[in-house]
Amino acid sequence: MSPREVFALRDHLGADLESRTISDPRHGVSLATLTAQSCLGGRSGELNGRSVLVATSGQLLAGLALIEIDGIARRMLLCPPDLQAEHLSCIIADAEIDAVVTDEPARFSACGVDLIVPVGLPQSGTGITPTQRASEWLMLTSGTSGVPKIVGHTLEGLCGAIIGDRPVPGKAIPVWATFYDIRRYGGLQIFLRALVGGGSMVLSDPGEALADHIARLTARRVTHISGTPSHWRKLLMSGSIDGFAPRYVRLSGEIADQAVLDGLKQAFPGASIGHAYASTEAGVGFAVNDGLEGFPATLLGEGGGAVDMKVVEGSLRIRSKRAAHAYVGCSAAELTDRDGYVDTGDMVELRGDRYYFVGRRNGIINVGGLKVHPEEIETVINSHPDVRMSRAKSRRSPITGGIVVADVVLTANGDPVRADAVRNEILAACRARLAAHKVPAMIRFVPALDVTPAGKLARTDA
Amino acid sequence: MSVRLRIIAAIKQIAEEQKVRLPPLTDDLTLHETGFDSLAFAILVARLEDDLGVDPFTISEEATFPHTIGDFIRAYENVPA
Numbered sequence: 001m002s003p004r005e006v007f008a009l010r011d012h013l014g015a016d017l018e019s020r021t022i023s024d025p026r027h028g029v030s031l032a033t034l035t036a037q038s039c040l041g042g043r044s045g046e047l048n049g050r051s052v053l054v055a056t057s058g059q060l061l062a063g064l065a066l067i068e069i070d071g072i073a074r075r076m077l078l079c080p081p082d083l084q085a086e087h088l089s090c091i092i093a094d095a096e097i098d099a100v101v102t103d104e105p106a107r108f109s110a111c112g113v114d115l116i117v118p119v120g121l122p123q124s125g126t127g128i129t130p131t132q133r134a135s136e137w138l139m140l141t142s143g144t145s146g147v148p149k150i151v152g153h154t155l156e157g158l159c160g161a162i163i164g165d166r167p168v169p170g171k172a173i174p175v176w177a178t179f180y181d182i183r184r185y186g187g188l189q190i191f192l193r194a195l196v197g198g199g200s201m202v203l204s205d206p207g208e209a210l211a212d213h214i215a216r217l218t219a220r221r222v223t224h225i226s227g228t229p230s231h232w233r234k235l236l237m238s239g240s241i242d243g244f245a246p247r248y249v250r251l252s253g254e255i256a257d258q259a260v261l262d263g264l265k266q267a268f269p270g271a272s273i274g275h276a277y278a279s280t281e282a283g284v285g286f287a288v289n290d291g292l293e294g295f296p297a298t299l300l301g302e303g304g305g306a307v308d309m310k311v312v313e314g315s316l317r318i319r320s321k322r323a324a325h326a327y328v329g330c331s332a333a334e335l336t337d338r339d340g341y342v343d344t345g346d347m348v349e350l351r352g353d354r355y356y357f358v359g360r361r362n363g364i365i366n367v368g369g370l371k372v373h374p375e376e377i378e379t380v381i382n383s384h385p386d387v388r389m390s391r392a393k394s395r396r397s398p399i400t401g402g403i404v405v406a407d408v409v410l411t412a413n414g415d416p417v418r419a420d421a422v423r424n425e426i427l428a429a430c431r432a433r434l435a436a437h438k439v440p441a442m443i444r445f446v447p448a449l450d451v452t453p454a455g456k457l458a459r460t461d462a
Numbered sequence: 463m464s465v466r467l468r469i470i471a472a473i474k475q476i477a478e479e480q481k482v483r484l485p486p487l488t489d490d491l492t493l494h495e496t497g498f499d500s501l502a503f504a505i506l507v508a509r510l511e512d513d514l515g516v517d518p519f520t521i522s523e524e525a526t527f528p529h530t531i532g533d534f535i536r537a538y539e540n541v542p543a
Contacts, residue, residue, distance in 0.1 A: 367504075
């Protein structure tokens with residue numbers, strides 16, 4: 001048998017490179033250009049064997065740099081857009097960073113790294129360095145407090161759920177888009193799907209209004225698109241979807257409840273709608289395509305495929321070749337238990353033959369000693385036809401420590417005159433389906449709810 | 463509406479929601495005898511805070527939780543505006 005093939009992104013871009021592009025609102029770059037011209041001024045050879053921080057102002061340059069550096073650098077750390085400056089030195093030390101690729105060199109002039117290579121759009125007359133090695137891909141977790149953890153992946157693991165998704169001959173090239181930033185796990189999955197799966201990629205841009213974004217997705221003929229349930233609720237509320245008709249709509253990153261799945265089915269009647277479970281640490285667990293919330297209990301167990309899953313003390317545990325191989329850094333914790341399972345911290349509940357996500361372990365509200373997941377309440381509230389999204393949270397109480405209250409955003413067609421009636425209907429639904437301590441003591445109607453840069457409902461007030 | 467009437471109205475509203483059958487709400491009725499559990503009181507205190515702008519049980523460090531309906535209402539009436 002021949003030695004194992006080195007797996008580098010540039011070697012798996014597939015066919016039709018001329019007609020496939022990576023684009024953002026300002027630029028479009030064909031994949032053919034990327035295989036011939038450098039976005040690093042021909043300097044990628046200097047990064048051979050280095051640990052490279054990829055820190056760009058936008059997604060396009062990050063994506064171009066990844067394609068050029070993967071297979072050259074020892075490791076690449078993908079810097080998300082909201083990394084706080086005070087965490088930088090810690091991350092540089094833990095990841096042993098000895099080179100920075102950036103379009104903002106001044107930002108890194110004092111970070112203690114000598115080699116700073118500017119990145120820009122590909123330039124003619126520059127060449128790229130041939131594949132040298134399998135590079136390690138490092139990502140940061142999107143936790144809300146403290147220094148983010150560095151999570152180590154390989155391209156092979158990152159692509160574990162993608163390989164085999166080759167385009168169907170004779171069918172149009174898939175055009176992928178995502179509301180995520182590709183410098184996070186959920187977005188990177190879509191970027192890799194587009195590249196390795198023979199398609200094009202349309203990037204999001206935080207400065208672009210939603211209506212303009214959707215118009216661009218429509219103009220670029222996007223066929224496959226992903227986002228968090230919060231992203232999708234925002235889109236459904238905006239009334240901006242006229243003319244946009246993707247073939248595949250994907251949700252991940254948060255609990256996809258029946259209301260948002262049904263809302264998308266109604267908005268995109270021609271699309272197949274799937275929700276996927278993935279995390280930066282555990283990788284892509286599974287995708288559910290039957291249009292129902294939760295997942296079939298038959299997915300649990302070993303030997304069902306590339307992913308083994310079990311539920312221990314209520315939380316989902318995943319063992320998978322697609323999982324990260326380690327946390328990186330001198331004080332890094334163990335990523336997996338002794339048997340190789342990652343504890344996702346996502347709590348599930350078996351009802352009938354399906355498991356349902358009920359919330360995060362660390363998001364629990366304590367009402368007089370009784371535990372409540374805000375997500376299970378939101379699921380009930382969101383099932384009201386006039387509700388677009390909601391957030392349940394704890395309000396401190398001198399009597400029980402905390403009680404549950406909820407902020408609710410009504411749909412665009414929700415009639416404000418009916419607000420009191422809607423409130424009573426929501427409360428009636430909560431009383432019918434939830435234990436008394438889980439029923440919100442107060443419901444407040446708000447015009448909008450904050451969504452974090454990672455596309456998830458903000459659960460802490462600024 | 464007076465503070466007293468607003469408190470009585472809130473108690474009745476919560477009793478209805480929580481399916482609690484209230485006895486007549488006289489001042490010497492103990493809170494225990496109302497049939498409210500701690501969750502119902504927690505909801506009551508939170509709603510009154512929104513309605514009256516005050517939570518007398520959090521403001522005052524030494525506040526003891528009242529014993530009767532009369533004590534409970536006085537706790538709200540005696541808060542300096």
